[in-house]
Amino acid sequence: MKFIRLSLLAVTTLAVAVPAVANAACDVTIGNRPVAADLERGRRAFLKCRACHTVKEGERNLVGPNLGKVLERAPAGAAGFNYSPAFQAARPRWNPTSLDNFLRAPSRAIPGNRMVFAGVAKAEERADIIAWVAKESGSPLRTCR
Ligand code: HEC
Numbered sequence: 001m002k003f004i005r006l007s008l009l010a011v012t013t014l015a016v017a018v019p020a021v022a023n024a025a026c027d028v029t030i031g032n033r034p035v036a037a038d039l040e041r042g043r044r045a046f047l048k049c050r051a052c053h054t055v056k057e058g059e060r061n062l063v064g065p066n067l068g069k070v071l072e073r074a075p076a077g078a079a080g081f082n083y084s085p086a087f088q089a090a091r092p093r094w095n096p097t098s099l100d101n102f103l104r105a106p107s108r109a110i111p112g113n114r115m116v117f118a119g120v121a122k123a124e125e126r127a128d129i130i131a132w133v134a135k136e137s138g139s140p141l142r143t144c145r
C-alpha cells in the first residue's frame with residue numbers, strides 16, 4: 001500500500017513538472033512596434049469571435065465570413081459571403097497592423113460595416129488574437145517560436 005502511494009506521488013509530481021504543450025510566443029509587429037503575443041491566450045480570446053467566425057480554410061461562413069487565409073486572400077474575399085456595402089467599398093487588406101486597428105474598434109475602422117462587435121480594448125489581447133488567427137487560418141507569422 002505504501003509503495004502504491006509513493007508511486008502515485010511520483011507520477012503526479014512528474015505530470016506537474018512536464019507541461020503538456022509549450023505555449024508558442026510570437027512578436028506581432030503593429031506599426032513598427034513588436035508586441036509580444038501568446039498563441040494559447042489567443043485561442044482563448046478568440047472564443048468571443050467563435051459565434052460568428054470559423055477560422056480554418058474551407059470551413060463555412062457563419063454570421064461573419066470564414067477567416068481562412070484572411071491575411072493573404074483578396075479583400076472581402078471569403079467565398080460565398082455577402083459582405084456589407086461598406087466592406088465592399090473599403091476593400092480592407094489585412095496585415096497585423098490593419099487587423100489591429102480594425103479589432104480595436106470595428107465600427108470606427110470601417111464605418112457602416114456589419115460586424116456587431118464593440119472591439120478588443122487591450123493591445124496585448126489583440127496581438128494574441130492576430131497571432132492565433134494567422135496560424136489557424138493557414139498564414140502563420142514568421143515571428144512565432
Ligand atoms: C456578432 C458577430 C461577430 C463577432 C462576435 C465578430 N465578428 Fe468579425 N465579422 C462579422 C461580420 C458580419 C463581418 C463582415 C462585416 C461586413 O460585411 O460588413 C466580420 C468581418 C471580420 C473580418 C474581416 C474578414 C474579411 O473577409 O475581410 C475579420 C478579420 C474579423 N471579422 C475578425 C473578427 C475577430 C478576430 C473577432 C473577435 C475578436 C470577431 N471578428 C468578432 C461578425 C462578427
